[in-house]
Amino acid sequence: MAQILIKKWPRRLISLSGSWLDKALLLKIGIIFSAIIYINNAWSIELLNVSYDPTRELYKSYNQAFIKHWQNQTGEALTIKNSHGGSGKQARSVIDGLQADVVTLALAGDIDALNRYQPLIDQNWQSKLPNNSTPYTSTIVFLVRKGNPKQIKDWDDLVKPGIEVITPNPKTSGGARWNFLAAFAYAKSHYVSDEKALQFVTEIYRHAPILDTGARGATISFVQRELGDVLLAWENEAYLALNEQGGDELTIITPSVSILAQPPVAIVDKVVDAKGTRKQAQAYLDYLYSDEAQQIIAKNYYRPTNPVILAQYAEQFPKLRLVTIDEYFGGWQDVQKKYFDDGAIFDAIFEQINE
């Protein structure tokens, strides 16, 4: 109802002003404005890619590559802008009217959410690009202190006495939801029964002294504040932290089982149709699957979906058993409802911990 009200106001204002402003004048202003917009458009076409936090470096290099590629192919000069922030927050900005041509978010659930109030995006968006619209994947790994003093090798080691685990709050962080599911995936593959798996995950959260609101916050707590013994992190974030620290303060540990994190990409249909940028936006996402882009992806520590290029970086991406969301959890919408909604499993875990 609020949306309807807000939408109606501007129209009413225009009709009011028409009565005391010369209509011809309004027309002139309109023509000048549209001329400016037209000239601007002819000058250069601008795309806005609304993404989440850890892709900042990735898209910085990818945008350069794509602009060059597009210029060579069509002679058209493109400007690409990027916006980064928490995945859920970014989705909300698009819902509230941020004119994103493409969204490249942390999880499919956040892209599904775009249609919450009005259809912004085709319902079958995920089948429109290869690999469920995921040009790159990642997983959850452990980051431990230099030399691994607490001998943390796999998930079981996290629940040993005296170990402190740093992970953000799944309610406010997309990355934290992946951490939760990674732990669950391990527990389920190990203990089989749901009940025992839940006990294991509860035990892990018992070892969490704090829950930051986002993945970056958790990384700061672990690296700068030197809190805890192990950080559950995106593989690419872990490598970035390693690079910033010079590599001799921290060590990456890859567990035996983890979750296959699939951050998908999609065109925001309503925006590209209004702006007339569908062609460019489509090419922008398609090119993510090209060899050049897949190389850039690997260099930024995301796992490329092209198996040949993934093999070239085998040293950087150790093999482990990767469980998909669909395999154990049955899609994002179910996951959100079953685990993270109010009164769902995550809340129950903390109710139990505080008893």
Next chain:
Amino acid sequence: MQRTLSKKTVRIIPGFSITLGFTLTYISIIVLIPLFCLFIYSTELSLANWIKLITGKQFLIALSLSLTTALTSALLNAFIGLLFAWVIVRYRFLGRKIIDTCIDMPFALPTAVAGIALTAIYAKNGPIGQLFSIKIAYTPIGITLALLFVTLPFVVRTLQPVIEDLPHELEEAAKILGATPRQTFIYVILPAILPAWLTGFTLAFARGIGEYGSVVFIAGNIPFKTEILPLLIVSKLDQYAYEAASAIGICMLIIAFILLFIMNLIQRRLNRAIVKVR
């Protein structure tokens, strides 16, 4: 003739209708319409869900945490702020101007920066944190500390002009009439500064309830333990539960309104009492 003249001269700024019109339009756009929309959003939540939300354990614990930390910090700041204001106004010393300027720093500093800095200092291995045997960061003590920092200027800045206006003669007269320093404070100074003091306290308290940026870094955000009410709103938003988020917002608004209203009532009483005494 004279009456109309005097009526005209009362208005220093010309154009009553324009200025009032501007005021009303401005307050509508900036304050009333957003608040109204908040109410509309929250009406999308059914009554049953409303009740479930505000009787939930998580909400109640977050509410009491927010209220107690805001109250503690506002009370502490009331006394620290009085001391600060007194020192700055009454004494001349080297660096007074610098201290005076420093007091406004929490206003200018992004609250997230303050939060990160405080956490770094008061964490277990931080330069101050390691001096204490108890944990400060990631506990309600840490939250109170962040609020102390953020709300410091309110009390100082509301008291400062009042203390500046306080004539020295009053204290001298009290002294000559044989009042002890304590009596001078309680019967002469306190009544004069009390209304401003209460205002500063109320502002600090209200700000403390709503503060988010600095607190999330030092709170630790453990559900049922160190989760403040504004964080609950953010977590609702991240679940796209706009209605629930605005419902919590409304609850905070109502609490803030009631508090401010009570404070205003007390102040009015006080003012009347002071006028009577005089």
